[in-house]
Amino acid sequence: MSDKARLIDIARALNISTTTVSRALNNKSDINAKTKEAVLHLAKQLDYQPNKLAISLRKKMSFKSIGVILPNVGHYFFSTVLKGIMRNAHLNNHLVIVGESAESNSQEQKLVEEFVNYGVNGILIAPGRESKNEDITALLESKRTPYVLMDRIFPNYTGNYVLSDDFKGAEIATTHLIENGKRRIAHIGSLHNCSVGYQRFSGYLSALDNNGISKDDSIIRECLTTKMEEGYKATQELLALENPPDAIFTVTDDVAAGVLDYCHRHQIEVPKQLAVVGYSNSELSSIIKPKLTTIEQKGERMGELAFDFFFASYKDKETIHQKTFESKLIVRESSVSIK
Amino acid sequence: MSDKARLIDIARALNISTTTVSRALNNKSDINAKTKEAVLHLAKQLDYQPNKLAISLRKKMSFKSIGVILPNVGHYFFSTVLKGIMRNAHLNNHLVIVGESAESNSQEQKLVEEFVNYGVNGILIAPGRESKNEDITALLESKRTPYVLMDRIFPNYTGNYVLSDDFKGAEIATTHLIENGKRRIAHIGSLHNCSVGYQRFSGYLSALDNNGISKDDSIIRECLTTKMEEGYKATQELLALENPPDAIFTVTDDVAAGVLDYCHRHQIEVPKQLAVVGYSNSELSSIIKPKLTTIEQKGERMGELAFDFFFASYKDKETIHQKTFESKLIVRESSVSIK
DNA sequence: TTGAAAGCGTTACCAC
DNA sequence: GTGGTAACGCTTTCAA
Numbered sequence: 001m002s003d004k005a006r007l008i009d010i011a012r013a014l015n016i017s018t019t020t021v022s023r024a025l026n027n028k029s030d031i032n033a034k035t036k037e038a039v040l041h042l043a044k045q046l047d048y049q050p051n052k053l054a055i056s057l058r059k060k061m062s063f064k065s066i067g068v069i070l071p072n073v074g075h076y077f078f079s080t081v082l083k084g085i086m087r088n089a090h091l092n093n094h095l096v097i098v099g100e101s102a103e104s105n106s107q108e109q110k111l112v113e114e115f116v117n118y119g120v121n122g123i124l125i126a127p128g129r130e131s132k133n134e135d136i137t138a139l140l141e142s143k144r145t146p147y148v149l150m151d152r153i154f155p156n157y158t159g160n161y162v163l164s165d166d167f168k169g170a171e172i173a174t175t176h177l178i179e180n181g182k183r184r185i186a187h188i189g190s191l192h193n194c195s196v197g198y199q200r201f202s203g204y205l206s207a208l209d210n211n212g213i214s215k216d217d218s219i220i221r222e223c224l225t226t227k228m229e230e231g232y233k234a235t236q237e238l239l240a241l242e243n244p245p246d247a248i249f250t251v252t253d254d255v256a257a258g259v260l261d262y263c264h265r266h267q268i269e270v271p272k273q274l275a276v277v278g279y280s281n282s283e284l285s286s287i288i289k290p291k292l293t294t295i296e297q298k299g300e301r302m303g304e305l306a307f308d309f310f311f312a313s314y315k316d317k318e319t320i321h322q323k324t325f326e327s328k329l330i331v332r333e334s335s336v337s338i339k
Numbered sequence: 340m341s342d343k344a345r346l347i348d349i350a351r352a353l354n355i356s357t358t359t360v361s362r363a364l365n366n367k368s369d370i371n372a373k374t375k376e377a378v379l380h381l382a383k384q385l386d387y388q389p390n391k392l393a394i395s396l397r398k399k400m401s402f403k404s405i406g407v408i409l410p411n412v413g414h415y416f417f418s419t420v421l422k423g424i425m426r427n428a429h430l431n432n433h434l435v436i437v438g439e440s441a442e443s444n445s446q447e448q449k450l451v452e453e454f455v456n457y458g459v460n461g462i463l464i465a466p467g468r469e470s471k472n473e474d475i476t477a478l479l480e481s482k483r484t485p486y487v488l489m490d491r492i493f494p495n496y497t498g499n500y501v502l503s504d505d506f507k508g509a510e511i512a513t514t515h516l517i518e519n520g521k522r523r524i525a526h527i528g529s530l531h532n533c534s535v536g537y538q539r540f541s542g543y544l545s546a547l548d549n550n551g552i553s554k555d556d557s558i559i560r561e562c563l564t565t566k567m568e569e570g571y572k573a574t575q576e577l578l579a580l581e582n583p584p585d586a587i588f589t590v591t592d593d594v595a596a597g598v599l600d601y602c603h604r605h606q607i608e609v610p611k612q613l614a615v616v617g618y619s620n621s622e623l624s625s626i627i628k629p630k631l632t633t634i635e636q637k638g639e640r641m642g643e644l645a646f647d648f649f650f651a652s653y654k655d656k657e658t659i660h661q662k663t664f665e666s667k668l669i670v671r672e673s674s675v676s677i678k
Numbered sequence: 679t680t681g682a683a684a685g686c687g688t689t690a691c692c693a694c
Numbered sequence: 695g696t697g698g699t700a701a702c703g704c705t706t707t708c709a710a
Contacts, residue, residue, distance in 0.1 A: 007703065008703080017680070018703090018704080019680070019681055019682080022705060023680090030680080035680090050704080051401065051702085051704070053704090054396055054686090054703035054705090055458065055704055055705075056458060056686095057392040057393055057702090057703085057704075058705050059704090059705075060686060062390070062392070063391075063457055073418055073421050073425065074639075075418075076413075079413045080413050082412050082437075083411075086412065086438070086439050090438070095457065096436065097436050097437075098421075098425065098437050099425070099435070100422065117400070118434065119395060264628060284626050287567070287626065289627070289628040315386075345688090346687065346688065346689095347688095357687090357689090358689080358698080358699095359695080359696060362695090369696080370695065371695060389687085389688080390686085390687050390688070392688090393702090394689075395688095396703070397687080397688045397702050398689075399703095681709090681710080682708090682710100683707090683708090683709105684708105685706090689700105690699100690700085690702105692697100692698090693696100694695100694698100
């Protein structure tokens with residue numbers, strides 16, 4: 001009863017034509033004041049809401065849009081990705097519809113479905129940690145909606161994506177610690193069933209291996225969340241070990257912030273006693289004391305490219321677009337003593 | 340020539356009906372494989388793109404949506420506001436279309452126009468620093484699109500809004516410094532023609548006035564941007580004065596971070612020599628050393644309420660919804676010596 | 679000042 | 695398997 005009032009309902013009730021009703025509702029000139037008032041009154045009473053689909057269709061308007069699905073809009077990295085997407089989307093006259101999956105697989109699916117039903121021209125998605133390949137891509141494929149995976153991909157995934165080279169980044173970070181004289185390097189990571197977490201963990205292992213350092217499970221932590229608190233707690237545990245680490249490579253800057261916080265409170269000298277390298281080059285990394293050595297992640301550029309990939313595959317669905325951004329080490333104070 | 344291919348164009352070219360074409364394109368069962376192939380081939384050749392407006396109309400689908408315009412999506416505060424908006428929007432089955440104004444008035448107008456033309460059910464906008472009342476609201480009013488202003492309002496504005504009480508917040512922050520023995524309190528603010536900047540400046544003045552401290556223009560800075568670098572530079576200047584301040588109240592946490600950075604590099608003891616209070620309670624405030632005393636700004640809650648206000652005024656355009664969030668002081672290390 | 683009718687591009691329902 | 699026709703809800707001629 002609520003959202004169903006149409007032009008013709010008003011017209012019939014008032015014994016006038018839809019044309020007149022339309023005129024009244026749209027502030028057109030050629031209309032009797034009295035008629036107009038009656039229409040407006042009834043419209044309000046019926047809670048009339050114009051059907052924008054019909055209006056746009058009739059006006060021969062057309063809208064291009066993309067759907068963006070992110071695990072967490074408030075997260076620094078993702079918000080920069082969004083920024084990049086929006087820049088290129090606006091440049092190409094696409095509306096940007098955003099949804100937050102909150103890392104939930106079901107929410108992700110719901111959003112994909114909603115967006116596809118809505119008729120977005122494409123979908124850019126940064127899958128959450130729980131996300132399952134089949135659930136997402138199958139639907140997208142079936143609807144023939146172009147899509148681009150961002151930041152995380154699934155095993156055996158062969159479609160469009162933009163990634164940063166997490167393996168290489170982690171390898172570089174860990175190697176950097178080794179080159180600076182550290183031998184007992186811990187890793188505080190995220191779950192290994194998520195591609196980002198696993199890649200960074202693998203890169204860490206690879207660097208150890210390349211340098212003849214054997215893996216020690218006692219100084220490797222797998223955390224559920226990648227927040228500061230986890231870093232704090234893990235550091236506490238690691239430093240309480242009989243044979244504590246002399247360096248920590250963390251999966252995110254936030255976790256590293258927790259490490260540094262622990263060190264600060266317990267008078268542990270960084271980097272002398274404990275060197276720290278984070279991941280992302282988020283804002284905090286140059287604000288925190290000591291400033292954090294980290295791996296740069298070009299979120300904005302990734303977002304821009306993700307849009308470009310969608311746009312290209314929209315024109316030509318055959319060609320697959322894939323890009324892995326190289327990882328760059330940003331050396332600051334937390335890993336190398338200032339000369 | 341590009342985006343104009345319709346079902347009927349394909350049908351005519353192949354001498355079949357639109358029905359059949361539709362069937363082919365939609366993977367329906369009852370269709371000759373050969374016909375189907377011909378249709379798909381031609382469709383690709385003509386770069387056929389289905390008109391989603393027509394589809395939705397025919398399928399009696401309806402979409403509710405809101406447009407959100409923010410100065411900077413990558414900014415912590417705004418990204419939390421967006422988060423809040425999205426939560427309630429999804430709860431009420433509204434799509435969220437996001438645009439970034441980059442603080443530019445013209446971009447803002449363009450987005451408003453675009454969104455309104457598109458037919459969003461409402462607009463939630465955090466006006467940029469340059470934003471002009473008339474430009475934005477006039478258009479919205481004329482299109483009868485409900486809207487809610489967030490974070491910043493214009494003088495004499497009488498519509499829907501959600502704000503935080505910047506005046507009160509600044510007053511509380513400044514009073515806190517005074518109560519802790521500081522008498523010469525500087526302010527590093529943003530432009531006074533922006534409501535946020537002006538309100539915080541005014542609150543600062545009010546606190547001084549309440550405590551019998553006279554305003555001294557030499558320790559009041561008005562900055563173009565509210566970034567860390569500005570804070571650093573301003574601190575350098577302020578501390579070089581003959582009669583330097585013993586405390587600084589900054590318009591944002593980022594600026595405060597610059598102040599603290601300067602102090603750290605120049606061995607100035609915080610809060611003993613210089614107490615610092617920021618604004619926003621952004622992530623960095625509890626990460627930075629010393630931890631930053633600041634004023635809490637409930638971005639997420641503001642976003643949620645902004646949506647609720649839109650939703651309410653959508654049903655009943657007469658009632659005006661306004662809310663000013665109280666400001667709460669979060670005391671940390673930068674303003675009070677740890678006992 | 680008003681109304682009838684056409685049409686926006688698509689899909690659904692029937693016939694064939 | 696296929697095609698004709700109506701319909702989705704609105705705006706826009708054109709004529710009255």
